[in-house]
Amino acid sequence: MAREGYFYWLDWPTYLQKHDPTGMAWYRNTGALVVKTPHNKQLEKVKASLDEVGVGYLDLDAEGIKTYLPNADLRKYFPQKWITDDGFGTPTGDKIDGALWIPESGYISDPTLSTHNVQVAAEAQGSEFQYNAEVIDILKKDGRAAGIKLADGTEYHTPIVVNVAGPHSGVINRLADVEKTMSIKTRPMKQEVAHVPAPEGMNWERDGYMLSDGDIGCYSRPEIGNHILIGSEDPEFDPLLWIDDADDYDTGFTDQWKCMVMREAMRIEGLPIPNKTQGVVDLYDCSDD
Numbered sequence: 001m002a003r004e005g006y007f008y009w010l011d012w013p014t015y016l017q018k019h020d021p022t023g024m025a026w027y028r029n030t031g032a033l034v035v036k037t038p039h040n041k042q043l044e045k046v047k048a049s050l051d052e053v054g055v056g057y058l059d060l061d062a063e064g065i066k067t068y069l070p071n072a073d074l075r076k077y078f079p080q081k082w083i084t085d086d087g088f089g090t091p092t093g094d095k096i097d098g099a100l101w102i103p104e105s106g107y108i109s110d111p112t113l114s115t116h117n118v119q120v121a122a123e124a125q126g127s128e129f130q131y132n133a134e135v136i137d138i139l140k141k142d143g144r145a146a147g148i149k150l151a152d153g154t155e156y157h158t159p160i161v162v163n164v165a166g167p168h169s170g171v172i173n174r175l176a177d178v179e180k181t182m183s184i185k186t187r188p189m190k191q192e193v194a195h196v197p198a199p200e201g202m203n204w205e206r207d208g209y210m211l212s213d214g215d216i217g218c219y220s221r222p223e224i225g226n227h228i229l230i231g232s233e234d235p236e237f238d239p240l241l242w243i244d245d246a247d248d249y250d251t252g253f254t255d256q257w258k259c260m261v262m263r264e265a266m267r268i269e270g271l272p273i274p275n276k277t278q279g280v281v282d283l284y285d286c287s288d289d
């Protein structure tokens with residue numbers, strides 16, 4: 001799916017067949033550096049998959065990482081520890097196992113605009129959208145979903161209802177009365193993303209790329225304002241911030257923010273650890289297994 005999507009993003013206007021007057025989202029092909037760990041089995045299976053679908057990569061030893069990240073601290077920290085655990089920040093080995101450099105990788109910097117592009121393209125094909133309309137019930141007939149009911153009382157009858165409610169998907173499944181038959185259910189989970197300034201002398205906004213570092217349990221990419229955007233790869237022993245009600249939860253940062261930034265600073269020498277938290281707090285829709 002990712003490989004197929006890559007070609008759509010490379011030529012987004014051709015894929016959509018419609019120009020959005022608001023502007024078109026653009027794909028930044030920065031490349032990606034993915035660190036080998038015992039957990040990802042030194043990326044052996046990943047390499048086999050990349051070979052199979054014809055994606056090029058460079059197989060780097062630890063020193064080879066310096067070509068892409070000159071100020072890398074190459075020491076090993078796996079298995080990751082939580083911020084309050086003994087030994088947090090203490091290396092467990094002299095060097096990480098290496099990494100893959102995958103040049104045909106990147107990101108779309110403006111998901112809102114890209115979604116608007118899709119809306120405009122879909123409308124050109126006859127789709128209709130209705131906004132600010134809450135689905136309060138899933139209509140049923142003969143044991144199947146048969147439509148939706150909105151808060152203003154409007155009903156739409158249809159043989160197919162698609163649940164794309166994101167972190168509210170569990171609520172919709174309960175309205176449809178199907179959750180109890182699902183062996184794997186979905187639940188919202190709080191996630192934090194940190195924005196921190198790049199180290200002095202580093203133009204990460206210009207030179208940066210996707211960095212998936214399973215050794216420290218973080219992913220990162222460049223962000224506007226010469227910032228580094230850091231997210232968690234949710235290592236095994238980190239607390240999971242399950243949320244009961246996706247409409248009512250604490251949207252403040254927790255120790256997850258601090259832990260991620262400190263972990264990223266273990267790899268990128270000179271990364272500032274600001275006192276002021278900055279970034280995004282939102283919800284993942286997660287399977288409960």
Ligand SMILES: Cc1cc2nc3c(=O)[nH]c(=O)nc-3n(C[C@H](O)[C@H](O)[C@H](O)COP(=O)(O)OP(=O)(O)OC[C@H]3O[C@@H](n4cnc5c(N)ncnc54)[C@H](O)[C@@H]3O)c2cc1C
Nearest residue numbers: 133134135164165166167168191192193280281282283284
């Ligand atoms: C902090 C964070 C960082 C992320 N970073 C990245 C990233 O860097 N790259 C990436 O690819 N992905 C990222 N993701 C994941 C990405 O945001 C999601 O995969 C994506 O938004 C899912 O899109 P969706 O349309 O399925 O659901 P959503 O975007 O959640 O949309 C669901 C919509 O359904 C609506 N809805 C819910 N219930 C009802 C109802 N009863 N009636 C009417 N409407 C309803 C909601 O209001 C919402 O608009 C990130 C997620 C988080 C939380």
